[in-house]
Amino acid sequence: MTQLSTAQRRIYKAAVRLFAEKGATQLNVSDLAQEAGVARGTIYNNVENMDQLFQQVASQLSKEMHQRVYHSFAAVEDPAERLSIGMRLFIRRTHEEPHWGAFLNRFALGDVSLREMFYSxxxxxxxxxxxxxxxxxxxSHLASVISLIACSTLGAMLLVLEGIKTWRDAGSEAAELVLRALGVPEDEAQRLASIELPLLPALD
Structure with a gap:
Protein backbone atom coordinates (compact mmCIF):
# COMPACT_ATOMS: atom_id res chain seq x y z
CA MET A 1 0.00 0.00 0.00
CA THR A 2 1.30 3.47 -0.90
CA GLN A 3 2.64 5.26 2.16
CA LEU A 4 1.14 8.69 2.76
CA SER A 5 3.15 11.68 3.89
CA THR A 6 2.22 13.41 7.14
CA ALA A 7 0.46 16.17 5.19
CA GLN A 8 -1.45 13.66 3.06
CA ARG A 9 -2.61 11.73 6.13
CA ARG A 10 -3.85 14.96 7.68
CA ILE A 11 -5.65 15.96 4.49
CA TYR A 12 -7.22 12.53 3.98
CA LYS A 13 -8.43 12.42 7.59
CA ALA A 14 -10.03 15.84 7.16
CA ALA A 15 -11.57 14.72 3.87
CA VAL A 16 -13.16 11.68 5.56
CA ARG A 17 -14.77 13.98 8.15
CA LEU A 18 -16.10 16.37 5.49
CA PHE A 19 -17.35 13.63 3.17
CA ALA A 20 -19.16 12.04 6.12
CA GLU A 21 -20.68 15.29 7.34
CA LYS A 22 -21.72 16.62 3.92
CA GLY A 23 -22.77 13.31 2.41
CA ALA A 24 -21.23 14.46 -0.87
CA THR A 25 -18.26 13.16 -2.84
CA GLN A 26 -17.00 16.60 -3.90
CA LEU A 27 -15.17 19.09 -1.68
CA ASN A 28 -13.75 22.53 -2.32
CA VAL A 29 -10.17 23.42 -1.53
CA SER A 30 -10.99 26.11 1.03
CA ASP A 31 -13.19 23.85 3.15
CA LEU A 32 -10.63 21.05 3.04
CA ALA A 33 -7.74 23.35 3.95
CA GLN A 34 -9.68 24.77 6.89
CA GLU A 35 -10.70 21.34 8.16
CA ALA A 36 -7.16 20.00 7.82
CA GLY A 37 -5.62 23.13 9.36
CA VAL A 38 -3.29 23.69 6.42
CA ALA A 39 -2.80 26.33 3.74
CA ARG A 40 -4.53 26.04 0.38
CA GLY A 41 -1.11 25.60 -1.19
CA THR A 42 -0.55 22.48 0.90
CA ILE A 43 -3.75 21.03 -0.54
CA TYR A 44 -2.61 21.74 -4.10
CA ASN A 45 0.82 20.25 -3.36
CA ASN A 46 -0.60 17.02 -1.94
CA VAL A 47 -3.85 16.44 -3.83
CA GLU A 48 -3.27 15.73 -7.49
CA ASN A 49 -6.90 16.09 -8.54
CA MET A 50 -9.72 17.32 -6.29
CA ASP A 51 -12.26 15.62 -8.55
CA GLN A 52 -10.65 12.27 -7.78
CA LEU A 53 -10.06 12.89 -4.08
CA PHE A 54 -13.05 10.87 -2.91
CA GLN A 55 -11.94 7.79 -4.82
CA GLN A 56 -8.36 8.17 -3.61
CA VAL A 57 -9.52 8.47 0.01
CA ALA A 58 -11.92 5.53 -0.33
CA SER A 59 -9.25 3.32 -1.89
CA GLN A 60 -6.66 4.22 0.76
CA LEU A 61 -9.14 3.71 3.60
CA SER A 62 -10.23 0.35 2.20
CA LYS A 63 -6.70 -1.00 1.80
CA GLU A 64 -5.65 0.27 5.22
CA MET A 65 -8.56 -1.30 7.10
CA HIS A 66 -8.37 -4.55 5.14
CA GLN A 67 -4.70 -4.98 6.05
CA ARG A 68 -5.19 -4.05 9.69
CA VAL A 69 -8.07 -6.48 10.16
CA TYR A 70 -6.18 -9.23 8.35
CA HIS A 71 -3.13 -8.80 10.59
CA SER A 72 -5.30 -8.74 13.70
CA PHE A 73 -6.50 -12.31 13.20
CA ALA A 74 -3.67 -13.76 11.12
CA ALA A 75 -3.01 -16.44 13.77
CA VAL A 76 -6.69 -17.43 14.10
CA GLU A 77 -7.59 -20.50 12.04
CA ASP A 78 -11.31 -20.91 12.77
CA PRO A 79 -13.22 -19.04 10.02
CA ALA A 80 -16.18 -18.45 12.34
CA GLU A 81 -13.97 -16.82 14.94
CA ARG A 82 -12.29 -14.74 12.21
CA LEU A 83 -15.69 -13.55 11.02
CA SER A 84 -16.73 -12.54 14.53
CA ILE A 85 -13.48 -10.66 15.08
CA GLY A 86 -13.62 -8.91 11.71
CA MET A 87 -17.17 -7.65 12.14
CA ARG A 88 -16.60 -6.45 15.68
CA LEU A 89 -13.37 -4.63 14.82
CA PHE A 90 -15.28 -2.48 12.34
CA ILE A 91 -17.90 -1.74 14.99
CA ARG A 92 -15.38 -0.95 17.71
CA ARG A 93 -13.47 1.38 15.39
CA THR A 94 -16.73 3.23 14.69
CA HIS A 95 -16.94 3.97 18.42
CA GLU A 96 -13.32 5.12 18.48
CA GLU A 97 -13.47 7.10 15.22
CA PRO A 98 -17.07 8.19 14.56
CA HIS A 99 -16.27 10.10 11.37
CA TRP A 100 -14.65 6.97 9.94
CA GLY A 101 -17.76 4.96 10.76
CA ALA A 102 -20.07 7.64 9.39
CA PHE A 103 -18.08 7.76 6.15
CA LEU A 104 -18.49 4.01 5.68
CA ASN A 105 -22.19 4.14 6.52
CA ARG A 106 -22.79 6.79 3.88
CA PHE A 107 -20.70 5.37 1.08
CA ALA A 108 -19.62 1.74 1.63
CA LEU A 109 -22.33 -0.03 -0.34
CA GLY A 110 -22.14 2.36 -3.28
CA ASP A 111 -18.38 2.42 -3.83
CA VAL A 112 -16.38 -0.45 -5.33
CA SER A 113 -13.26 0.15 -3.22
CA LEU A 114 -15.21 0.29 0.02
CA ARG A 115 -17.28 -2.78 -0.82
CA GLU A 116 -14.04 -4.66 -1.46
CA MET A 117 -12.98 -3.89 2.11
CA PHE A 118 -16.00 -5.84 3.36
CA TYR A 119 -16.22 -8.48 0.67
CA SER A 120 -12.70 -9.74 -0.11
CA SER A 140 -25.21 -20.54 -4.62
CA HIS A 141 -26.21 -18.23 -1.73
CA LEU A 142 -22.65 -16.91 -1.30
CA ALA A 143 -23.32 -13.42 -2.67
CA SER A 144 -26.33 -13.05 -0.38
CA VAL A 145 -24.30 -14.27 2.61
CA ILE A 146 -21.56 -11.70 1.98
CA SER A 147 -24.21 -9.00 1.62
CA LEU A 148 -25.75 -10.14 4.92
CA ILE A 149 -22.38 -9.81 6.67
CA ALA A 150 -21.69 -6.36 5.21
CA CYS A 151 -25.17 -5.00 5.91
CA SER A 152 -25.24 -6.44 9.44
CA THR A 153 -21.89 -4.83 10.19
CA LEU A 154 -22.93 -1.46 8.78
CA GLY A 155 -26.24 -1.64 10.64
CA ALA A 156 -24.46 -2.29 13.93
CA MET A 157 -22.09 0.59 13.18
CA LEU A 158 -25.11 2.86 12.71
CA LEU A 159 -26.52 1.76 16.08
CA VAL A 160 -23.24 2.88 17.65
CA LEU A 161 -23.20 6.19 15.76
CA GLU A 162 -26.79 6.89 16.82
CA GLY A 163 -26.03 6.05 20.44
CA ILE A 164 -28.63 3.26 20.47
CA LYS A 165 -26.16 0.50 21.40
CA THR A 166 -22.66 0.34 22.84
CA TRP A 167 -20.07 -1.00 20.44
CA ARG A 168 -19.73 -4.12 22.58
CA ASP A 169 -23.44 -4.94 22.51
CA ALA A 170 -23.92 -3.98 18.86
CA GLY A 171 -20.86 -5.97 17.81
CA SER A 172 -21.63 -9.08 19.82
CA GLU A 173 -25.27 -9.18 18.81
CA ALA A 174 -24.54 -8.67 15.11
CA ALA A 175 -21.79 -11.29 15.07
CA GLU A 176 -23.93 -13.81 16.95
CA LEU A 177 -26.92 -13.37 14.67
CA VAL A 178 -24.81 -13.70 11.51
CA LEU A 179 -23.04 -16.81 12.79
CA ARG A 180 -26.36 -18.40 13.73
CA ALA A 181 -27.74 -17.53 10.29
CA LEU A 182 -24.77 -19.34 8.74
CA GLY A 183 -25.46 -22.49 10.77
CA VAL A 184 -23.24 -22.12 13.83
CA PRO A 185 -25.03 -23.52 16.93
CA GLU A 186 -26.51 -20.88 19.23
CA ASP A 187 -24.27 -21.52 22.24
CA GLU A 188 -21.12 -21.48 20.14
CA ALA A 189 -22.22 -18.39 18.25
CA GLN A 190 -22.74 -16.59 21.56
CA ARG A 191 -19.27 -17.63 22.74
CA LEU A 192 -17.53 -16.58 19.54
CA ALA A 193 -19.37 -13.26 19.53
CA SER A 194 -18.17 -12.35 23.01
CA ILE A 195 -14.52 -13.39 23.01
CA GLU A 196 -12.02 -10.62 23.72
CA LEU A 197 -11.08 -8.63 20.65
CA PRO A 198 -7.45 -8.25 19.61
CA LEU A 199 -5.91 -4.86 19.01
CA LEU A 200 -6.29 -3.38 15.56
CA PRO A 201 -2.60 -3.13 14.65
CA ALA A 202 -1.22 0.04 13.11
CA LEU A 203 0.49 -0.31 9.76
CA ASP A 204 4.19 0.44 9.47
Whole structure:
Protein backbone atom coordinates (compact mmCIF):
# COMPACT_ATOMS: atom_id res chain seq x y z
CA MET A 1 0.00 0.00 0.00
CA THR A 2 1.30 3.47 -0.90
CA GLN A 3 2.64 5.26 2.16
CA LEU A 4 1.14 8.69 2.76
CA SER A 5 3.15 11.68 3.89
CA THR A 6 2.22 13.41 7.14
CA ALA A 7 0.46 16.17 5.19
CA GLN A 8 -1.45 13.66 3.06
CA ARG A 9 -2.61 11.73 6.13
CA ARG A 10 -3.85 14.96 7.68
CA ILE A 11 -5.65 15.96 4.49
CA TYR A 12 -7.22 12.53 3.98
CA LYS A 13 -8.43 12.42 7.59
CA ALA A 14 -10.03 15.84 7.16
CA ALA A 15 -11.57 14.72 3.87
CA VAL A 16 -13.16 11.68 5.56
CA ARG A 17 -14.77 13.98 8.15
CA LEU A 18 -16.10 16.37 5.49
CA PHE A 19 -17.35 13.63 3.17
CA ALA A 20 -19.16 12.04 6.12
CA GLU A 21 -20.68 15.29 7.34
CA LYS A 22 -21.72 16.62 3.92
CA GLY A 23 -22.77 13.31 2.41
CA ALA A 24 -21.23 14.46 -0.87
CA THR A 25 -18.26 13.16 -2.84
CA GLN A 26 -17.00 16.60 -3.90
CA LEU A 27 -15.17 19.09 -1.68
CA ASN A 28 -13.75 22.53 -2.32
CA VAL A 29 -10.17 23.42 -1.53
CA SER A 30 -10.99 26.11 1.03
CA ASP A 31 -13.19 23.85 3.15
CA LEU A 32 -10.63 21.05 3.04
CA ALA A 33 -7.74 23.35 3.95
CA GLN A 34 -9.68 24.77 6.89
CA GLU A 35 -10.70 21.34 8.16
CA ALA A 36 -7.16 20.00 7.82
CA GLY A 37 -5.62 23.13 9.36
CA VAL A 38 -3.29 23.69 6.42
CA ALA A 39 -2.80 26.33 3.74
CA ARG A 40 -4.53 26.04 0.38
CA GLY A 41 -1.11 25.60 -1.19
CA THR A 42 -0.55 22.48 0.90
CA ILE A 43 -3.75 21.03 -0.54
CA TYR A 44 -2.61 21.74 -4.10
CA ASN A 45 0.82 20.25 -3.36
CA ASN A 46 -0.60 17.02 -1.94
CA VAL A 47 -3.85 16.44 -3.83
CA GLU A 48 -3.27 15.73 -7.49
CA ASN A 49 -6.90 16.09 -8.54
CA MET A 50 -9.72 17.32 -6.29
CA ASP A 51 -12.26 15.62 -8.55
CA GLN A 52 -10.65 12.27 -7.78
CA LEU A 53 -10.06 12.89 -4.08
CA PHE A 54 -13.05 10.87 -2.91
CA GLN A 55 -11.94 7.79 -4.82
CA GLN A 56 -8.36 8.17 -3.61
CA VAL A 57 -9.52 8.47 0.01
CA ALA A 58 -11.92 5.53 -0.33
CA SER A 59 -9.25 3.32 -1.89
CA GLN A 60 -6.66 4.22 0.76
CA LEU A 61 -9.14 3.71 3.60
CA SER A 62 -10.23 0.35 2.20
CA LYS A 63 -6.70 -1.00 1.80
CA GLU A 64 -5.65 0.27 5.22
CA MET A 65 -8.56 -1.30 7.10
CA HIS A 66 -8.37 -4.55 5.14
CA GLN A 67 -4.70 -4.98 6.05
CA ARG A 68 -5.19 -4.05 9.69
CA VAL A 69 -8.07 -6.48 10.16
CA TYR A 70 -6.18 -9.23 8.35
CA HIS A 71 -3.13 -8.80 10.59
CA SER A 72 -5.30 -8.74 13.70
CA PHE A 73 -6.50 -12.31 13.20
CA ALA A 74 -3.67 -13.76 11.12
CA ALA A 75 -3.01 -16.44 13.77
CA VAL A 76 -6.69 -17.43 14.10
CA GLU A 77 -7.59 -20.50 12.04
CA ASP A 78 -11.31 -20.91 12.77
CA PRO A 79 -13.22 -19.04 10.02
CA ALA A 80 -16.18 -18.45 12.34
CA GLU A 81 -13.97 -16.82 14.94
CA ARG A 82 -12.29 -14.74 12.21
CA LEU A 83 -15.69 -13.55 11.02
CA SER A 84 -16.73 -12.54 14.53
CA ILE A 85 -13.48 -10.66 15.08
CA GLY A 86 -13.62 -8.91 11.71
CA MET A 87 -17.17 -7.65 12.14
CA ARG A 88 -16.60 -6.45 15.68
CA LEU A 89 -13.37 -4.63 14.82
CA PHE A 90 -15.28 -2.48 12.34
CA ILE A 91 -17.90 -1.74 14.99
CA ARG A 92 -15.38 -0.95 17.71
CA ARG A 93 -13.47 1.38 15.39
CA THR A 94 -16.73 3.23 14.69
CA HIS A 95 -16.94 3.97 18.42
CA GLU A 96 -13.32 5.12 18.48
CA GLU A 97 -13.47 7.10 15.22
CA PRO A 98 -17.07 8.19 14.56
CA HIS A 99 -16.27 10.10 11.37
CA TRP A 100 -14.65 6.97 9.94
CA GLY A 101 -17.76 4.96 10.76
CA ALA A 102 -20.07 7.64 9.39
CA PHE A 103 -18.08 7.76 6.15
CA LEU A 104 -18.49 4.01 5.68
CA ASN A 105 -22.19 4.14 6.52
CA ARG A 106 -22.79 6.79 3.88
CA PHE A 107 -20.70 5.37 1.08
CA ALA A 108 -19.62 1.74 1.63
CA LEU A 109 -22.33 -0.03 -0.34
CA GLY A 110 -22.14 2.36 -3.28
CA ASP A 111 -18.38 2.42 -3.83
CA VAL A 112 -16.38 -0.45 -5.33
CA SER A 113 -13.26 0.15 -3.22
CA LEU A 114 -15.21 0.29 0.02
CA ARG A 115 -17.28 -2.78 -0.82
CA GLU A 116 -14.04 -4.66 -1.46
CA MET A 117 -12.98 -3.89 2.11
CA PHE A 118 -16.00 -5.84 3.36
CA TYR A 119 -16.22 -8.48 0.67
CA SER A 120 -12.70 -9.74 -0.11
CA UNK A 121 -11.58 -11.26 3.19
CA UNK A 122 -15.12 -12.23 4.20
CA UNK A 123 -15.58 -14.17 0.97
CA UNK A 124 -12.38 -16.14 1.51
CA UNK A 125 -13.24 -16.97 5.12
CA UNK A 126 -16.86 -17.85 4.38
CA UNK A 127 -15.81 -20.24 1.62
CA UNK A 128 -13.25 -21.81 3.95
CA UNK A 129 -15.93 -22.19 6.62
CA UNK A 130 -18.28 -23.79 4.14
CA UNK A 131 -15.62 -26.26 3.00
CA UNK A 132 -14.79 -27.17 6.62
CA UNK A 133 -18.44 -27.67 7.53
CA UNK A 134 -18.53 -24.71 9.91
CA UNK A 135 -21.37 -23.16 7.93
CA UNK A 136 -24.44 -24.68 6.36
CA UNK A 137 -25.90 -22.95 3.34
CA UNK A 138 -25.96 -23.61 -0.42
CA UNK A 139 -22.87 -22.18 -2.11
CA SER A 140 -25.21 -20.54 -4.62
CA HIS A 141 -26.21 -18.23 -1.73
CA LEU A 142 -22.65 -16.91 -1.30
CA ALA A 143 -23.32 -13.42 -2.67
CA SER A 144 -26.33 -13.05 -0.38
CA VAL A 145 -24.30 -14.27 2.61
CA ILE A 146 -21.56 -11.70 1.98
CA SER A 147 -24.21 -9.00 1.62
CA LEU A 148 -25.75 -10.14 4.92
CA ILE A 149 -22.38 -9.81 6.67
CA ALA A 150 -21.69 -6.36 5.21
CA CYS A 151 -25.17 -5.00 5.91
CA SER A 152 -25.24 -6.44 9.44
CA THR A 153 -21.89 -4.83 10.19
CA LEU A 154 -22.93 -1.46 8.78
CA GLY A 155 -26.24 -1.64 10.64
CA ALA A 156 -24.46 -2.29 13.93
CA MET A 157 -22.09 0.59 13.18
CA LEU A 158 -25.11 2.86 12.71
CA LEU A 159 -26.52 1.76 16.08
CA VAL A 160 -23.24 2.88 17.65
CA LEU A 161 -23.20 6.19 15.76
CA GLU A 162 -26.79 6.89 16.82
CA GLY A 163 -26.03 6.05 20.44
CA ILE A 164 -28.63 3.26 20.47
CA LYS A 165 -26.16 0.50 21.40
CA THR A 166 -22.66 0.34 22.84
CA TRP A 167 -20.07 -1.00 20.44
CA ARG A 168 -19.73 -4.12 22.58
CA ASP A 169 -23.44 -4.94 22.51
CA ALA A 170 -23.92 -3.98 18.86
CA GLY A 171 -20.86 -5.97 17.81
CA SER A 172 -21.63 -9.08 19.82
CA GLU A 173 -25.27 -9.18 18.81
CA ALA A 174 -24.54 -8.67 15.11
CA ALA A 175 -21.79 -11.29 15.07
CA GLU A 176 -23.93 -13.81 16.95
CA LEU A 177 -26.92 -13.37 14.67
CA VAL A 178 -24.81 -13.70 11.51
CA LEU A 179 -23.04 -16.81 12.79
CA ARG A 180 -26.36 -18.40 13.73
CA ALA A 181 -27.74 -17.53 10.29
CA LEU A 182 -24.77 -19.34 8.74
CA GLY A 183 -25.46 -22.49 10.77
CA VAL A 184 -23.24 -22.12 13.83
CA PRO A 185 -25.03 -23.52 16.93
CA GLU A 186 -26.51 -20.88 19.23
CA ASP A 187 -24.27 -21.52 22.24
CA GLU A 188 -21.12 -21.48 20.14
CA ALA A 189 -22.22 -18.39 18.25
CA GLN A 190 -22.74 -16.59 21.56
CA ARG A 191 -19.27 -17.63 22.74
CA LEU A 192 -17.53 -16.58 19.54
CA ALA A 193 -19.37 -13.26 19.53
CA SER A 194 -18.17 -12.35 23.01
CA ILE A 195 -14.52 -13.39 23.01
CA GLU A 196 -12.02 -10.62 23.72
CA LEU A 197 -11.08 -8.63 20.65
CA PRO A 198 -7.45 -8.25 19.61
CA LEU A 199 -5.91 -4.86 19.01
CA LEU A 200 -6.29 -3.38 15.56
CA PRO A 201 -2.60 -3.13 14.65
CA ALA A 202 -1.22 0.04 13.11
CA LEU A 203 0.49 -0.31 9.76
CA ASP A 204 4.19 0.44 9.47
Missing amino acids: QATTDVLTGLEKGRYRFPQ
